[in-house]
Amino acid sequence: MKISVNTEIALTYLSTRKKQTLVASLGVMFGISMFIFMQSLMKGTNDYFEKMSFTNTPHIRLYSENKVADAHMLNSFLNDPSVKILTNPKQLKQTEGLTNPYGLIQQILKNKEVAAVTPQVTASVLYTSGSVQLTGNVAGVNIVEEDKMFDVQGNMVAGDFRDLNRVNSSILIGKGIADKLSLHVGDNITVTSASGNPTILRVIGIFATTIKQVDETKSYANISQAQNLLGKDRSYVTDIKINLRDYNNAPQVARELETITGYKAEDWVKANEQLKAAFKIRAIILNSVIGVLLLVAGFGIYNILNMTIYEKIKEIAILKAQGFSGPAVTSIFLQQAIYIGLMGGVVGVIVGFLITYGVSRVYIGAGTLKYLPMSFYTPHYIEAICFGVLTTIAAGFFPARKASRVDPVSIIRG
Amino acid sequence: MADTALKATNITKFFHDPVDMPVLKGISIEVKKGEFISIVGKSGCGKSTLLYVLSTMDTDYEGKLEINGELATGKTLNSLAALRNASIGFVFQFHYLLPDFTCLKNVMIPALKLGKYSYKEVEERAWEKLKMFGVEEQAKKRANKLSGGQQQRVAIARALINDPAIIMCDEPTGNLDSKNTNIVFDLFQKLSKEFNQTIITVTHDEDFAKRSDRIIEMADGEIRSHGH
Numbered sequence: 001m002k003i004s005v006n007t008e009i010a011l012t013y014l015s016t017r018k019k020q021t022l023v024a025s026l027g028v029m030f031g032i033s034m035f036i037f038m039q040s041l042m043k044g045t046n047d048y049f050e051k052m053s054f055t056n057t058p059h060i061r062l063y064s065e066n067k068v069a070d071a072h073m074l075n076s077f078l079n080d081p082s083v084k085i086l087t088n089p090k091q092l093k094q095t096e097g098l099t100n101p102y103g104l105i106q107q108i109l110k111n112k113e114v115a116a117v118t119p120q121v122t123a124s125v126l127y128t129s130g131s132v133q134l135t136g137n138v139a140g141v142n143i144v145e146e147d148k149m150f151d152v153q154g155n156m157v158a159g160d161f162r163d164l165n166r167v168n169s170s171i172l173i174g175k176g177i178a179d180k181l182s183l184h185v186g187d188n189i190t191v192t193s194a195s196g197n198p199t200i201l202r203v204i205g206i207f208a209t210t211i212k213q214v215d216e217t218k219s220y221a222n223i224s225q226a227q228n229l230l231g232k233d234r235s236y237v238t239d240i241k242i243n244l245r246d247y248n249n250a251p252q253v254a255r256e257l258e259t260i261t262g263y264k265a266e267d268w269v270k271a272n273e274q275l276k277a278a279f280k281i282r283a284i285i286l287n288s289v290i291g292v293l294l295l296v297a298g299f300g301i302y303n304i305l306n307m308t309i310y311e312k313i314k315e316i317a318i319l320k321a322q323g324f325s326g327p328a329v330t331s332i333f334l335q336q337a338i339y340i341g342l343m344g345g346v347v348g349v350i351v352g353f354l355i356t357y358g359v360s361r362v363y364i365g366a367g368t369l370k371y372l373p374m375s376f377y378t379p380h381y382i383e384a385i386c387f388g389v390l391t392t393i394a395a396g397f398f399p400a401r402k403a404s405r406v407d408p409v410s411i412i413r414g
Numbered sequence: 415m416a417d418t419a420l421k422a423t424n425i426t427k428f429f430h431d432p433v434d435m436p437v438l439k440g441i442s443i444e445v446k447k448g449e450f451i452s453i454v455g456k457s458g459c460g461k462s463t464l465l466y467v468l469s470t471m472d473t474d475y476e477g478k479l480e481i482n483g484e485l486a487t488g489k490t491l492n493s494l495a496a497l498r499n500a501s502i503g504f505v506f507q508f509h510y511l512l513p514d515f516t517c518l519k520n521v522m523i524p525a526l527k528l529g530k531y532s533y534k535e536v537e538e539r540a541w542e543k544l545k546m547f548g549v550e551e552q553a554k555k556r557a558n559k560l561s562g563g564q565q566q567r568v569a570i571a572r573a574l575i576n577d578p579a580i581i582m583c584d585e586p587t588g589n590l591d592s593k594n595t596n597i598v599f600d601l602f603q604k605l606s607k608e609f610n611q612t613i614i615t616v617t618h619d620e621d622f623a624k625r626s627d628r629i630i631e632m633a634d635g636e637i638r639s640h641g642h
């Protein structure tokens with residue numbers, strides 16, 4: 001093995017100052033392992049909340065929304081593609097619900113990204129039991145498809161959700177509604193929509209999500225039951241819920257579906273803006289903590305190199321007298337920084353993994369969250385090493401440059 | 415011209431601290447290849463300062479310096495470093511070794527830097543040089559564990575490792591007994607006569623100076639006598 005003189009000198013300096021080298025590497029190790037731990041915790045948490053949000057939000061929801069008149073509509077109405085300019089456009093009242101929903105579904109299913117599609121009839125209703133009333137909404141769904149997309153089964157606290165298909169005039173209610181109206185499985189509940197007659201339905205099951213507001217308002221009924229509640233016919237559908245193979249593509253697919261169908265397609269990112277805000281805030285907090293950690297590690301390296309250079313200034317002068325150029329001296333000291341960084345980095349990656357693993361095994365049992373959600377994501381480890389090496393180089397650069405500028409004569413003369 | 419090892423023309427140098435003071439006042443020297451010359455003069459007359467200029471380490475001067483017929487004045491610091499590494503061996507007035515390294519490594523480092531020989535060859539050559547000065551037993555010791563005289567001999571060995579065309583020494587025998595002084599002198603003479611290496615030493619040792627080829631006498635930043 002052939003190592004250069006510069007490397008040999010750098011390694012000798014590191015090994016004759018074992019303690020300082022160790023302390024500086026520990027600083028880097030600490031920074032890197034914390035970097036990995038915190039990144040893993042943040043990604044784990046974000047993934048967890050993202051998944052949570054999908055237990056009641058589809059990746060894309062297609063619905064009809066009033067929109068502002070535009071030239072495109074006029075053109076398709078007149079069947080004339082010339083350019084028109086509308087002055088003072090007005091909001092157009094759309095027909096309620098989606099036109100030809102089953103045709104739309106066939107169209108949507110043609111998109112390669114789409115994994116599952118299900119229609120829904122949403123009805124705002126008044127729940128009545130005895131003299132107590134409660135506002136809320138009924139989701140008219142195909143409960144089997146709903147279960148596939150949103151894991152209804154996982155939220156069931158009483159009854160069997162499949163009875164929705166087996167029992168006529170049945171309803172599956174949230175736990176909040178059940179508590180407030182003191183209802184149990186088998187009890188009757190009166191449900192009234194704005195446009196239909198009061199209907200008596202039988203409670204066949206109770207579910208509880210982690211979101212209180214949902215449990216206190218939401219109930220499921222068969223899609224035809226919901227249409228009845230609203231006094232609408234069988235082709236009446238208010239929403240089409242779409243899940244994709246990869247939810248990260250939702251914004252883009254939503255835009256495609258909007259142009260194809262002409263209806264509003266809302267992706268989960270828009271529907272969960274507060275979630276995204278939380279992600280962002282967490283990222284800011286995390287990045288500042290990581291920044292501080294790396295800064296501290298960097299200062300450790302900067303410090304030890306500065307001290308070395310202060311102590312070794314005579315030797316630097318001798319090296320230069322013997323023909324070591326400025327760049328050679330820079331290389332000697334930068335290499336020391338890099339070796340400290342690599343040592344700390346490698347150990348830091350291992351320690352970071354161990355901490356992450358250890359913490360992921362700690363039982364916390366907060367609600368549905370049993371263990372801290374930690375992600376084991378390889379890019380974090382690669383990032384950590386890159387950041388570590390960058391920090392050490394940055395920290396080593398200034399002392400190394402200082403060393404390279406030592407004037408041998410003035411030092412040797414004393 | 416071809417046999418000139420070093421030529422300095424009208425070298426003038428000032429120290430600005432605490433007041434502007436001329437240390438070298440228009441010095442001109444020419445040294446031939448294979449010459450063994452001594453520079454003598456009172457303490458503080460500027461001998462070390464001159465040697466630093468001649469060795470290309472000090473670039474803060476006026477005048478012209480040529481080494482092996484090549485103009486050194488005005489070259490970049492990096493190319494001067496390469497020039498020193500290959501062609502100039504320097505022994506400091508206060509023998510400076512690298513204390514973290516063994517004596518052997520100290521001698522080897524300039525040669526490893528030069529990269530002309532393999533690691534093995536460099537190691538062998540370094541052993542040889544140490545043997546010449548009778549310090550081979552100290553080879554594996556850390557440099558800071560040696561006596562002053564031993565260190566000085568290791569420093570001379572280091573200056574010779576790359577077979578430099580010019581060897582400059584600032585009182586190389588200051589710490590040596592007469593026996594070792596003789597060893598150094600004989601070796602220098604051999605290098606100059608047999609290997610045509612040029613040797614410039616600053617010395618206070620009158621006997622040493624008298625036995626060299628030529629004595630340059632300095633006083634107060636000027637050359638009194640070129641010894642021709």
Ligand SMILES: Nc1ncnc2c1ncn2[C@@H]1O[C@H](COP(=O)(O)OP(=O)(O)OP(=O)(O)O)[C@@H](O)[C@H]1O
Nearest residue numbers: 413429431432437456457458459460461462463464
């Ligand atoms: N950095 C400096 N700043 C100002 N004056 C200096 C500096 N270095 C040396 N001098 C002065 O320059 C003069 C020459 O110094 P130099 O070291 O060359 O003397 P020298 O002939 O080598 O003496 P010695 O025989 O004692 O080694 C001295 O008067 C000294 O005080």
Ligand SMILES: [Mg+2]
Nearest residue numbers: 461462507584
């Ligand atoms: Mg001197």
